[in-house]
Amino acid sequence: MIDLAELFPPTYAAARARFRANLGLVQAMWRGARLEIFCVDAAEDVTIDWIAAEPAHKRKLLVLTTGEHGVEGYVGAAMLQLFIRESLPCLDPTDTGLLLVHAINPWGMKHKRRTNARNVDLNRNFLYNAQPDPRFNPTYARLARVLLPQARVNAWLSPAGFAAEFLFASARLGRDAVRRAALLGQYAFPRGLFYGGDAIQAETQTLMGLYRAGLRAYDQIVHLDMHTGYGPRYQMQLVNSALEPRSSRQCAAQFNYPFVAQATASEFYELRGDMIDYLYAVRCEEFPATQLYATSFEFGTLGDSPWHAFRSLQIKTLENQAYWYGASDAARAQIARDFDELYAPRETAWREKAVADALRAFAGILRAEDFLRKENKR
Numbered sequence: 001m002i003d004l005a006e007l008f009p010p011t012y013a014a015a016r017a018r019f020r021a022n023l024g025l026v027q028a029m030w031r032g033a034r035l036e037i038f039c040v041d042a043a044e045d046v047t048i049d050w051i052a053a054e055p056a057h058k059r060k061l062l063v064l065t066t067g068e069h070g071v072e073g074y075v076g077a078a079m080l081q082l083f084i085r086e087s088l089p090c091l092d093p094t095d096t097g098l099l100l101v102h103a104i105n106p107w108g109m110k111h112k113r114r115t116n117a118r119n120v121d122l123n124r125n126f127l128y129n130a131q132p133d134p135r136f137n138p139t140y141a142r143l144a145r146v147l148l149p150q151a152r153v154n155a156w157l158s159p160a161g162f163a164a165e166f167l168f169a170s171a172r173l174g175r176d177a178v179r180r181a182a183l184l185g186q187y188a189f190p191r192g193l194f195y196g197g198d199a200i201q202a203e204t205q206t207l208m209g210l211y212r213a214g215l216r217a218y219d220q221i222v223h224l225d226m227h228t229g230y231g232p233r234y235q236m237q238l239v240n241s242a243l244e245p246r247s248s249r250q251c252a253a254q255f256n257y258p259f260v261a262q263a264t265a266s267e268f269y270e271l272r273g274d275m276i277d278y279l280y281a282v283r284c285e286e287f288p289a290t291q292l293y294a295t296s297f298e299f300g301t302l303g304d305s306p307w308h309a310f311r312s313l314q315i316k317t318l319e320n321q322a323y324w325y326g327a328s329d330a331a332r333a334q335i336a337r338d339f340d341e342l343y344a345p346r347e348t349a350w351r352e353k354a355v356a357d358a359l360r361a362f363a364g365i366l367r368a369e370d371f372l373r374k375e376n377k378r
Helices: 012-021 023-027 070-090 106-111 138-147 157-173 175-184 202-217 248-255 275-286 306-325 329-343 348-368
Strands: 034-041 046-053 060-065 096-102 220-228 236-240 260-262 291-299
Touching (some): 012 096, 023 046, 046 106, 060 202, 070 329, 070 348, 096 202, 138 157, 138 306, 157 175, 157 306, 202 275, 220 275, 220 348, 248 260, 291 348
Parallel strands (some): 060 096, 060 220, 220 291
């Protein structure tokens, strides 16, 4: 019986302490497993923590990452703990290694923001052999009135103002064009949403090094990355890179998991600087012999209708506006409630379904990719 209250952590500090305490469980299977730490900010006491375990014969590597968008790390930490308890014993430590990463963006997790302390969306910062280009996505500048309101948030006027500006921009550019330009990522507005930064971030560089080392050392890698916020409220979907050679339909059949999409305009949405895309690019260009499957577990929260897409963008915009320009007490409290609901729902039914979906996907992927012990393959 899974205790949901215990599974979902209340704070970043509690989640990190629990993750570190898992080292003994991993060492029971991989004697040489070790905990490693990268300090992002000593004054804030925020760190990227990972447990690495190497098998006697380096054939396969299982990677599980959380908290790239900081606030999403609360659900991510729950799924990481779930994996350690339920799926880890099914792996074969003689030929399968581990890389379990807690909170790629620990500052964002601690402060319940999507970005790091420099307002960088790390999932727009994983650029392969490229630097951030402020000229990229010029349409974003035409949305500045919508996405970059530079005023203190008022509990009533600001949401109404966003709605009016959104409708105006949609009439000029088309609703799909507004959505695409907003989500694609941008490198010109440091206080804006989906800002990819003006340089590759320390958090990004740390993960890039871990991924390149794994690709160099192993014949096969499966990478599972945890995210929340997009899609039907009570449904997790696997979101594959557009660089994954198998179609969504093929993956759904092989994994016995019916909800699979590719990060393309037709199936999900496009973005630049995506971490999963980066991993595929490195594999293709530098380690073509390594077999790779990497995907995101995207746990839907609000819903997937046009109204929910509007609300999601509105909530993110108001949270960002309040962070930079302040808000009335009433507005700040409402924004915090909405933001939590968007990225870390507390409803028991939602959490139960998220756990069930994750367990099914873990089992299906590990079985299809041949990561299970022989006695667990049936």
